[in-house]
Amino acid sequence: MDLKKNISSYQDSLIYPWSCTRMAFDRMTAQLNRIERLHQLLRERIVIIDGAMGTAIQEFKLSEEQFRGERFREWKGKDLRGNNELLNLTQPKIIQEIHRRYFEAGADIAETNTFNGQFISLADYGMESLAYELSFAGAQCARRAADEVMGAQPGRICWVAGAIGPTTKTSSISTDVNDASSRGTTWDELVKAYSEQAGALLDGGCDILLVETIFDTLNAKAAFFAILNVFDERGLSALPFGKEPQAGENIVPLMASVTFIQKDGDRGVTGQTVEAFWNSISHLPLLSVGMNCALGPKELRPRVEELSKVAPIYLSAYPNAGLPNPLLPTGFPETPESLAPQLREWAEAGLLNIVGGCCGTTPEHIEKMAKAMRNIAPRKVPTTESYLRLSGTEALTLTPEANFINIGERTNVTGSPKFSKLILENKFEEAVSVARQQVENGAQIIDVNMDEGMLDGVAAMTRFLNYIMTEPEIAKVPVMIDSSKWSVIEAGLKCIQGKGVVNSISLKEGEEKFLQQARLVLRYGAAVVVMAFDERGQADTFERKTEVCQRSYDLLTQKIGFPPQDIIFDPNILTVATGMDEHNNYAVDFIRATKWIKENLPRAKVSGGISNISFSFRGNNAVREAMHSAFLYHAIQAGLDMGIVNAGMLEVYAEIPKDLLELVEDVLLNRRTDA
Numbered sequence: 001m002d003l004k005k006n007i008s009s010y011q012d013s014l015i016y017p018w019s020c021t022r023m024a025f026d027r028m029t030a031q032l033n034r035i036e037r038l039h040q041l042l043r044e045r046i047v048i049i050d051g052a053m054g055t056a057i058q059e060f061k062l063s064e065e066q067f068r069g070e071r072f073r074e075w076k077g078k079d080l081r082g083n084n085e086l087l088n089l090t091q092p093k094i095i096q097e098i099h100r101r102y103f104e105a106g107a108d109i110a111e112t113n114t115f116n117g118q119f120i121s122l123a124d125y126g127m128e129s130l131a132y133e134l135s136f137a138g139a140q141c142a143r144r145a146a147d148e149v150m151g152a153q154p155g156r157i158c159w160v161a162g163a164i165g166p167t168t169k170t171s172s173i174s175t176d177v178n179d180a181s182s183r184g185t186t187w188d189e190l191v192k193a194y195s196e197q198a199g200a201l202l203d204g205g206c207d208i209l210l211v212e213t214i215f216d217t218l219n220a221k222a223a224f225f226a227i228l229n230v231f232d233e234r235g236l237s238a239l240p241f242g243k244e245p246q247a248g249e250n251i252v253p254l255m256a257s258v259t260f261i262q263k264d265g266d267r268g269v270t271g272q273t274v275e276a277f278w279n280s281i282s283h284l285p286l287l288s289v290g291m292n293c294a295l296g297p298k299e300l301r302p303r304v305e306e307l308s309k310v311a312p313i314y315l316s317a318y319p320n321a322g323l324p325n326p327l328l329p330t331g332f333p334e335t336p337e338s339l340a341p342q343l344r345e346w347a348e349a350g351l352l353n354i355v356g357g358c359c360g361t362t363p364e365h366i367e368k369m370a371k372a373m374r375n376i377a378p379r380k381v382p383t384t385e386s387y388l389r390l391s392g393t394e395a396l397t398l399t400p401e402a403n404f405i406n407i408g409e410r411t412n413v414t415g416s417p418k419f420s421k422l423i424l425e426n427k428f429e430e431a432v433s434v435a436r437q438q439v440e441n442g443a444q445i446i447d448v449n450m451d452e453g454m455l456d457g458v459a460a461m462t463r464f465l466n467y468i469m470t471e472p473e474i475a476k477v478p479v480m481i482d483s484s485k486w487s488v489i490e491a492g493l494k495c496i497q498g499k500g501v502v503n504s505i506s507l508k509e510g511e512e513k514f515l516q517q518a519r520l521v522l523r524y525g526a527a528v529v530v531m532a533f534d535e536r537g538q539a540d541t542f543e544r545k546t547e548v549c550q551r552s553y554d555l556l557t558q559k560i561g562f563p564p565q566d567i568i569f570d571p572n573i574l575t576v577a578t579g580m581d582e583h584n585n586y587a588v589d590f591i592r593a594t595k596w597i598k599e600n601l602p603r604a605k606v607s608g609g610i611s612n613i614s615f616s617f618r619g620n621n622a623v624r625e626a627m628h629s630a631f632l633y634h635a636i637q638a639g640l641d642m643g644i645v646n647a648g649m650l651e652v653y654a655e656i657p658k659d660l661l662e663l664v665e666d667v668l669l670n671r672r673t674d675a
Helices: 009-015 020-044 053-058 064-068 084-090 092-105 119-125 128-152 187-203 217-234 274-281 297-310 336-348 363-372 417-424 428-440 457-469 486-493 511-524 542-559 586-600 610-617 621-638 658-668
Strands: 109-111 159-164 208-214 254-258 288-292 314-318 388-391 395-398 405-408 445-449 479-482 501-505 527-531 567-570 642-645
Touching (some): 053 092, 064 084, 092 128, 092 363, 109 208, 128 159, 187 217, 217 254, 217 274, 254 314, 274 297, 274 388, 288 297, 297 336, 417 428, 445 457, 457 486, 486 511, 501 511, 511 527, 527 542, 542 567, 586 621, 586 658, 610 621
Parallel strands (some): 109 159, 208 254, 405 642, 445 479
């Protein structure tokens, strides 16, 4: 066990003034024991998380001078009253006391006072440089309270969850009415901020990391991306639901909690539905997912019920004490006596694994809640099918009953002259209309490609995706990020809050690079198109297609645990009727390879660029449309799940003139030498 990766000797000495190395080892051993016990407890009963930190702080009626303390007495600029995280340094005894009260009220888990403890939020006070120190101190306050209570109550275990808030900025919503592509923050800035905060929370002694009050799923994806990078650096691992702790593992469980602010309706701040949100984060190794804040129990319950059905992991819920009401003495209508019975009804309905309170709740609320949960079995975690689950602001789940998925091809600078001209002329707002038209014509995914020699592909991909993410009718569908340049693919992945598709990766440059890119696709939370291409070149025959696909599948599933349902093979739709005999069987080989993949590579999907098949007939749209329709008819029967196609220009197979259909199928199925 490499202690240097987990916590420095200096930081150990801040917490424990003796035998730093030995104490660090003992801490990690104790933490592993606590994590094992947490998993056991979650199977036995409903676990209690604490209530509102802000509400508890307000009860102390602290002055500006008390917020500042001696250290920040001469701080220039804005008032510091309201910067709750600063109290971790200036009033640590008060913060520790609040944690202790929640533990004594019956909370099993306490959240650190670090909700805004990263430099993006602290910029409001000009305190960006204090981000690490404030989160580290916040973790220590909670850790001391937990250790104090456990020392006073032998056999009791208290867990500390590092609270990671959404920041005060959004990366999915435009911040400029004159520029739909503007954003308050970027993925890279978020990752930097969250990496620093996660490191501080771990160094301060947290058992769990909790990304909570998620209002922008892209922000949350960046937070988890950062956390998992920190885990890699420190030799840590998350322990997803269903996996038992193993001896020698250094484990920090991850929890996620989303907020829905609208009293009516079924969408979050950025427009996502509950299922779309779950699909967006379903790649993460989470212990639990849940909902908190904004709404009271009455308003939150329908959304919790929906999340409970789709999430095959533990479920948490910690609502506000009702909707805020400034006319009430406490600011919230739900008392401890009124809130606890409502949450007991949730528990009796089988909705809860973890429960607590958010804004307006106090230790008294938690005490009543903990008593109300006694003798009620925890929610039975549902099993869900391993389907390909994509999302924009709406969910797209590919069940066995799903029809063929149309992937709109016109937002591609290499395939659409109109779109290319608009992008090259910097008319991004007009280019958005091309995407909208694709969705209106039936595209369920849109393929976006910016591979053009005259373009800065990274900048163009970023700007265009930011534009369409603000258009509800476009943003509802998943995005396929299409590029031959990895830098452009990554730029696209940093812009989409939903679960999209990367198009594509392959073995062209060898196994090492293939697996490296696949790991990143998985961490960003996307499905992936794998081209039938290896070091020997493009697979053009049935034998080569199946050979490359089998090898790719084995590497992805066995080497890095890539979910097979998130693998989409493209066995290369190549042009027929070129006049070269060796090209005549290309369509047949693709159809045969599709059938083989569906029979031999469990849960994998098959896609392809449909228009490739008819390039020999460019300029003859009547023939091309008939070819596309006939090819799809046979390929879908063989198992083709999706394809990149102009959805508005597909002819119905049964309506193709019989004489044309016969000629087209002679070519596609290679039925005649003179076809």
